[in-house]
Amino acid sequence: MTSPGPDPETTTVPEAGPAVTPTRFFARLASSMSDPVLRALVAATAVSRVGRGVFFAVTVLFFTQIIGLSAAQAAVVLAVSSGCGVLGSLLGGWLSDRWSARRLSFTFEVVSGLMLAAYAFTGDFVSALVLASLSGFFDSMGHSSRSAIIARGFAPDRRVHARAVLRTVTNVSIAAGSGLGAVALALGTPEAYRVVIASGGLLCALGSLPLLRLTAAVDAPRRETHEVRTETGSIDTDAAAAARRDWNRRSPWRDSRYLLLTVLSAVFGMQFGVAEFGIPLWITEYTAAPEVTVSALLIVNTALVVLFQVRASRGTHDLRVAGRVTMIAGWLMVAACMIYALAAGLPAWVAIALLVFGMVAHTFGEILSQAGAWGLSFELADPQRAGAYQGVFGMGFSLGALASPIVVNATAITYGPTGWAMLAAIFLAAAVGIWAIARRAAASV
Structure with missing residues (x-):
């Protein structure tokens, strides 16, 4: 489902239509x-x-x-x-x-x-x-x-x-x-x-x-940093020291751009906490929607991810495309937060409709933000230290998951519509930051 270069479809939210049918979906997956x-x-x-x-x-x-x-x-x-x-x-x-x-x-x-x-x-x-x-x-x-x-x-x-x-x-x-x-x-x-x-x-x-069927091709190249031998068989200490310095220089902890990307992605990743923690509390404490709405929204989220994640990820290995889809994801999260906020105090059927619309926007924001994050996390990493870079990036998302209940409770759940506006500003700021990193990185290639 990827293309060799930027694909205009990846810069817009996919729309359901004849091109997205269960048959086509499973056919693409099988291929x-x-x-x-x-x-x-x-x-x-x-x-x-x-x-x-x-x-x-x-x-x-x-x-x-x-x-x-x-x-x-x-x-x-x-x-x-x-x-x-x-x-x-x-x-x-x-x-x-x-x-x-x-x-x-x-x-x-x-x-x-x-x-x-x-x-x-x-x-x-x-x-x-x-x-x-x-x-x-x-x-x-x-x-x-x-x-x-x-x-x-x-x-x-x-x-x-x-x-x-x-x-x-x-x-x-x-x-x-x-x-x-x-x-x-x-x-x-x-x-x-x-x-x-x-x-x-x-x-x-x-x-x-x-996983046992995988070959050694997926493993890291053999690294010889302690014993580099000359043609006579003696250890070349200078070459060994240079190899160790080069290895340390490639550490993700020395890559300020990647660390900033990790932090901003972790901040945007708090949108998972909005769905898992914030929405159930918002529905039960602030809206007239029945509790079963939580399950319905989960079904909507899962179905959209299954149908559109592969399609929406097309071309996001390109830095510019990854930045653009992340920016779109930021605006979608702004829309979702505002729609969720509007559901408070309205009749049950209106609240349910708004919550569903909010979850649709939220889910496409999730889909596109994930596609952009994956592309940038791979393309901006040093291939020689792929494991360390992916470990740092994964750690950032884990920290975002830890922080999200606290942040969501301190904003949307505590301050209602004003808190949702705060969350929207946080997501938009993170998206702008990621877009800027992607744009600058693309310009330097």
Whole structure:
């Protein structure tokens, strides 16, 4: 679904029409499977994310209703798990530049899945905290390793396409996993919860098996920085020292442009917190819309991502296109925030209609911002340190996820429409910053 150069379609929001039908969608998705690297990643993602979907559906209720944790304790468990994920993102990328990314990814996925399966045997706050922390840590390390695999396993104009395909598969699989989790919710017994959780964890672990089909081509090139030998066989210490200096110089921590991109992308990434945290609270506390509207909006979001993520990511490996779609995403988030704000105090049917319109704008902002972020995160990274760069970028998104509930609560939930205007300004400022980085980088090429 990518093109060799900029595609005008990527600078506008795709519209539903004859060109976007389920048949065409699945045909395009199937055509991508000719690539063995993408085929292995899709197979691994499809299975493992079904397992993750189970946990998204039942984790909080398992903690509070089955184990008996308080809401505050459950929040601490999830927050600490996310914090461990921040460290895991950084470490996973760093390791992927030094050892086999495919073997590391396989190992991390297996361990993370087993930690999730072990949830079935938890019975108190401490055990839940330990297992959630370990699972979040290893899952984030696995995600960074996979990002390094994508960076090395595909041509520049195919990386964003691969990420878009994998995100589409992720959404479908998580939806399927949530359906499995509904079995436990329907039965409501401790045994049902534990069986479903153990099954979900084992699915996550089994999802790592297709990664074993990947070849060494996705691993980092062999690095010899400690022993560089001359023609006579002696160690060339000067060359070794120069190689080490060059390696350190390529660190993402020395790349101020990339670090700024990471920070701005993390800020814009707080839009996920708006959907997951802000919208449910806004609906229940400020609008007349029924609570079931939350589920309806989630369905709208998932369906649009599945249908349009691959299409909207076309051409965003080009720096200019990536910058433009991010700018469009910024304005879409401004529109979404304003529409959400208007839903307060209106009759239920009007509020529902506005919330749906807001979610449509929000979702296309999400789709386009992700496409732009992927393109820039790959194209502005040093290819010799792909793992470290992707680890830093992933860490930024993890930090944004941690901060988003606090920021959303301090703005929209606390100040109502004025708070939504604050959020809109934050998203627009981040988009402008990313657009400026992309424009300057494109001009210097």
